[in-house]
Amino acid sequence: MRLRPLAAVVALGVALTTLSACGPSVPRADPRSAQPPVLDTDTAAPTAEADQPTAQANPPARTGLGTPKASASPTPPAKPQGARPTGNPSGGAAIPAEARAVDTSKPTRTVGTGTPASCTSTAVVRAVAAGGIITFDCGPDPVTIQMTATAKVRNANGPKVVLDGGGKVTLSGQGKRRILYMNTCDALQGWTTSHCNDQDHPQLTVQNLTFVDGDATGQRTEGGGGGAIFVRGGRFKVVNSHFAGNRCDRTGPDLGGAAIRVLDQHNDQPVYVVNSTFTGGSCANGGALSSIGVSWVVLNSVLRDNEAVGNGANPARSGTPGGGSGGAIYCDGDKFSVRIAGTIIEGNDANEGGGAVFFVSNNRTGTLRVEGSTLRRNPSHGFETYPGIFYLGSGAPTFASSTIR
Template sequence: MRLRSLAAVAALGVATVALTACGPSVPRADPRGAQPPVSDVDTASPTMGQEAGARANPPARTGLGSPGTSASPTPRTTPPAGRDTGNPAGRVAVPAAARAVDTSKPTRTVGNGTAASCTSAAVVRAVAAGGIITFDCGPDPVTIRMTATAKVRNANGPKVVLDGGGKVTLSGQGKRRILYMNTCDPLQGWTTSHCNDQDHPQLTVQNLTFTGGDATGQRIDGGGGGAIFVRGGRFKVVNSRFVDNRCDRTGPDLGGAAIRVLDQHDDQPVYVVNSTFTGGSCANGGALSSIGVSWVVLNSVLRDNVAVGNGANPARSGTPGGGSGGAIYCDGNTFSVRIAGTVIEGNDAKEGGGAIFFVSNDRTGTLRIENSTLRRNPSHGFQTFPGIFYLGSGKPTFASSTIR
């Protein structure tokens, strides 16, 4: 569903908009049975999960940092972003709006050529100042251990671009969310009277790795978004990696171990291009989660993410809710999801949609999967196709894809 701004929030001085519009999405359906693969345009037949769910579901400055110890050039356990991201076999055309931003003329640079100069404080200051941000941390890959969440100031920009050059990892150290943008949060400055639908800031992250982000206990606007939380403006991800991020383990509609998005200007989609999501864990959406937001996921990989909640949405009596969308959790009214040139495998949902949970409450939303492979994504409670729980407009569209 769409969120609407509340003028009273400004007076309170804190973001208190409640996410109540998701409504009854999915009661627990019967356990899934054996199902055949779905290949090319074969949409297969709905299983008991869909039938039960449908019956019960009602309506350039440099050196911003000073020498410190938060950056480390020590060997990494994962390749730096930009070198091993996305699906190399994915060759789906990427529209201009989804491509990386030119950062050859940065507004500001984090670091002055050494790993020690690339500190958490420098990242926080740069993100708050806005503009095109690059990193100069020396010749080797570097991990910046974030000691505070970097927050976008809504009056700065309008573009905010973080480009790690394929060598920078931002780590939440398993203690905090890494990056936050919220146009409806008065603490970050209100810049329009329609915070849910303004066209700025326009946030892009590219050629970066995000790891160890954890939004547990962060419940502003419903919580979620272990690595990145976004509400409003525009957002896209290019050539980036998200590894081992977390958010709360329970909640019927909370999600997004890597990324949580609420609202985008003019209902335009979030683009995720040539990126990889692994090891995420949250109540719902082990990688991506949204309410009323469209997505275009191109030439990417979502692997080994889990939705660990219990009780689905709405939560069954006696349960805290959650457990849907092992990789992707999308709820709301009118929105679309397009998955193309992408591999989604090895994800797991304790309830529904081991790969994708998609519920359009007013049944206007659409799901399209093309030139993609979805495999080994168990749904332990309910599904309508292998690894997918879908309630939307008609059936999903499968084109030149394997779903098994």
């Protein structure tokens, strides 16, 4: 197929009311050879502008890692009082039970002893390695913890690993390192099953946290990417969190995820991203999110001003290093799905394809569904099949009550 000239596509406003699904993968032929369908309807959408010591599984509170503290309510609110605003408050997408914030009223351990000085990188690294439900006690005011090492999940310590910043904690990679890492197939973090790529644990949740200035440049394990967070295996979700100014390598045909990179999830279950915001991310591909063979459900979130800065697409054109696709989201693989609901994706930019979303299902079984969302001003400087979207999957994507322009 042959791609529509950009001048014609970028000017096109799309409003669609039927639904469909999406899946990942990268084109194996030159993606510029695809021809998009003609879209000539208009849409309505939301208006919101919006190291690591070994520890036993579910270990009790330990000296040096803080002590458990009960909150005033056994059921935490979606966003703690005084939390920094995140996501799209006008999104309106229903949040399934499994995608909601974890109850952290009875933490396993607490980072800090009530002062900003007690909330250190070392305390975070140790707490994450020990696992369990982790909260922070850094005093009454917002605090930024300058990470001097990457916090790494130990695969035997869980099965739940929850980091809850209470809306007041920022973890900074200082532009020097990745912030958080989980890999069930990394022997250095311990192998716990014979099928590391499809085990149900650890189950990692980050909620009510801010991740800034993470940088995975040069970290090429498992293909690299994941400037703030890298995940392979188990389960992973993000709730009420903000990612800003994260980075990963600037070139590479299939490397990506300035904020988050995910490979493998148990039983091909989706990664949930809920009420969260991604801004200012930059990577070869996927200025915010990137994955291979992983499904996503992105609900009531905002992805704004992220960029895919690689050159040469995937597979890389002769004489180029590759990359440049998925200004906000980059999905590749065989069968997977992406659902975007109640979400604003705007002002993102791709040197090659998919200023907002790059979606390639190699075996054409993947599905993409966009509901009650706004995708606008997401230029694709090389190719696209819809405004801001490059899609190769099962049939056409589904768009419902959304603005795509």
